Amino acid sequence: MSKIKNIIQGIKKYYPVSDESIQRLSNSLRENHLPKHHLLTKAETKDNSVYFIEQGCARTYFLVDGKEVTNWLSKEGDITFSSSSLYHRKAGLDLVELLEDSIIFSMPIDSLNELYKTDIDIANWSRTIHQEVLLKMQNLRIDRLTLTSKQRYEKFVSENPDLINRINLGYIASYLGMTQQHLSAIRAEG
Numbered sequence: 260m261s262k263i264k265n266i267i268q269g270i271k272k273y274y275p276v277s278d279e280s281i282q283r284l285s286n287s288l289r290e291n292h293l294p295k296h297h298l299l300t301k302a303e304t305k306d307n308s309v310y311f312i313e314q315g316c317a318r319t320y321f322l323v324d325g326k327e328v329t330n331w332l333s334k335e336g337d338i339t340f341s342s343s344s345l346y347h348r349k350a351g352l353d354l355v356e357l358l359e360d361s362i363i364f365s366m367p368i369d370s371l372n373e374l375y376k377t378d379i380d381i382a383n384w385s386r387t388i389h390q391e392v393l394l395k396m397q398n399l400r401i402d403r404l405t406l407t408s409k410q411r412y413e414k415f416v417s418e419n420p421d422l423i424n425r426i427n428l429g430y431i432a433s434y435l436g437m438t439q440q441h442l443s444a445i446r447a448e449g
Contacts, residue, residue, distance in 0.1 A: 260285060263364060266311045269336020273388045280380035287370035291363045299355040299363065300341040305348065308365040309340040315361025316422065318430050319353050329433040334422060338388070344368065358426055408437045409445050 260267065260278075263285060270276050270284075288311065293299075300306045302322065310317075317339050319331035330353075333339040343351025345368055357363070374381040402411050412435060416423055423431075432442040 262290065263288065263311070263313055265313050265335040266364060269311075269338070270384055272336065273391060274380070274384035276380040276384050280374075280378050280384075283378055284366070284374060284381060287366045287374075288364040289366070291365055293357055293361050293363055295357055295360050297357045297361075299339065299357065300344070300351070300353060302352050302354050303350045305350045306341045306344040307368055309338055309345060309368060309371055310355070311364040311366065312337050312339065313362040313364060315357055315359040315363070316425055317355055317357050317361070318426070318434075319355050320430075320433070321352050321354070327433065329430045332419070332422060332426065332430075332434060334425075340368075358430070403436045408435065408441060409448075411435045411437075412442060412445050 260281065267281055270281065276284075293315075299310050299317065312333055312335055314335060316332065316334040318329045319333070319339065320327045320329045322328075331339075333355075339355050341351045341353050341355065343349045343353070348368070371381075371385075375385060376382075402414065406414065412431075415431065415435060428442060428446075429439040432439040435442070
């Protein structure tokens, strides 16, 4: 389990999962060393896995009129996946791209669903993390409606100091709902 210390820390951040449950989950994990820009999921392709990030970071994005729109950022300890594949076992529109050379542990969705049925700690962890993500997505929408672009950027920096120098400025701008040029001007102001 020493190979997945960031993953364990990420899981326990949301719910106090027992070591026995972590061991059951880890039995279904497969280690992958993948390069920067590798696509974990592709649009219009059903994916059969979820991905736990031990080392590295990723972004989830969509293509809108040929333009990439980043809607989520993930880092060490996080889980990432195609929402349509996980929730409905269908091809989705989201792509997940690694932004650094990464160590990713993949797990079949079917194995995760089996754990939900047999392990209350894993089921409760999943419920809790999905609640937190839903609230974060809601707050992102509210921030876009109520905060200035400068305030959104400042909030991002305060909440993600470890990502600010690791992620392309254009991806951060897209995530925050502004152009890269506008974000560059905000940063130049101070």
